[in-house]
Amino acid sequence: MTSPAGGPAASDVPTAGSVNGLLLMLLAMLAAPLIDIFSKLATNTTSPTMITAARFVFQALFMLPIVLWNGLWRKFSWRMSAYHAARAGIITLSMICFVATLAVMPVADAIAIFFVEPIILTILASIFLGETIGWRRYTACAVGFLGAMIVIRPSFEEVGLVAILPIITAFCVAVFALMTRALAPRENPWAMQFQMSLWGIPICVLLLVFGDATGVGFLAPSWPDTTVLLWLLGVGFFASLSGILAVYAYRVAPASVLAPMQYFEIVSATLFGWLVFADFPDAVKWLGISIIVGSGLYIIWRERRIASKPATTTEASVGARLNTP
Numbered sequence: 001m002t003s004p005a006g007g008p009a010a011s012d013v014p015t016a017g018s019v020n021g022l023l024l025m026l027l028a029m030l031a032a033p034l035i036d037i038f039s040k041l042a043t044n045t046t047s048p049t050m051i052t053a054a055r056f057v058f059q060a061l062f063m064l065p066i067v068l069w070n071g072l073w074r075k076f077s078w079r080m081s082a083y084h085a086a087r088a089g090i091i092t093l094s095m096i097c098f099v100a101t102l103a104v105m106p107v108a109d110a111i112a113i114f115f116v117e118p119i120i121l122t123i124l125a126s127i128f129l130g131e132t133i134g135w136r137r138y139t140a141c142a143v144g145f146l147g148a149m150i151v152i153r154p155s156f157e158e159v160g161l162v163a164i165l166p167i168i169t170a171f172c173v174a175v176f177a178l179m180t181r182a183l184a185p186r187e188n189p190w191a192m193q194f195q196m197s198l199w200g201i202p203i204c205v206l207l208l209v210f211g212d213a214t215g216v217g218f219l220a221p222s223w224p225d226t227t228v229l230l231w232l233l234g235v236g237f238f239a240s241l242s243g244i245l246a247v248y249a250y251r252v253a254p255a256s257v258l259a260p261m262q263y264f265e266i267v268s269a270t271l272f273g274w275l276v277f278a279d280f281p282d283a284v285k286w287l288g289i290s291i292i293v294g295s296g297l298y299i300i301w302r303e304r305r306i307a308s309k310p311a312t313t314t315e316a317s318v319g320a321r322l323n324t325p
Helices: 018-041 046-069 078-102 107-114 117-128 133-182 190-214 224-251 255-277 285-305 313-322
Strands: none
Touching: 018 046, 018 078, 018 107, 018 224, 018 255, 046 078, 046 190, 046 224, 078 107, 078 133, 107 133, 107 255, 107 285, 117 133, 117 285, 117 313, 133 285, 190 224, 224 285
């Protein structure tokens, strides 16, 4: 790729920051599937809501020293509490759905279906943020959904409607990303994440109380034994670790450089799923996974190509909307 002037595009010039960012994102994608591995281990005796609540509790505890040490609590925007609560509610729903999936599906399959999220985000951004999306990216989105259906079909035959839950998770995460994009210019990322965890805890508590009163299994509370407590601690620890690594990666390298690295999570999830649960995708699922990854990488490539062109008046107005909370 070249710039309009004929030289290399800025985003393609190797820099120490880009290399460090790629390494940090690689480590983040190695750690991220361990959240799901520990969640799946805990699903044998613990409900998805209980696992989600534990994630928020331990994540908040792991982040608390950083928040206190850096004085980030002073930067909390309490007038945006409803917004943070909404973000927490959406991410709570997404995790409950995903953990419920992990109870009956291999980790790699669930993550592969979830990776329609960039495709959903592309479509939502065009609808709600006014981003210009051409026919090529819409076609890539359609192809990506086809790939997801290929992965879902054998899973649907095995586990039923539960196979659809990763798509609900992907939709929730895409909405969460849009909300975060709107809030990011105003608030510190650490403060945002910590406040989300704080709001997630009471939301999960309310769901657990409801589950206890109604007997709804996936909402029911349970007291974990020592082994399950270790699994839940692992969920919170690796959620914090992967999040921290990703934050620092985005601080030193452009998002367009790091975006393709996110698909490495499918590889690491497959590896960990095979090592821990002896699960390995069959040829049909690998075909679907390849289609999802290919369409996602194409969308990322198109984003980078468009971003490398001189901004027109229309593009500038879109950028202004994107950067205005």
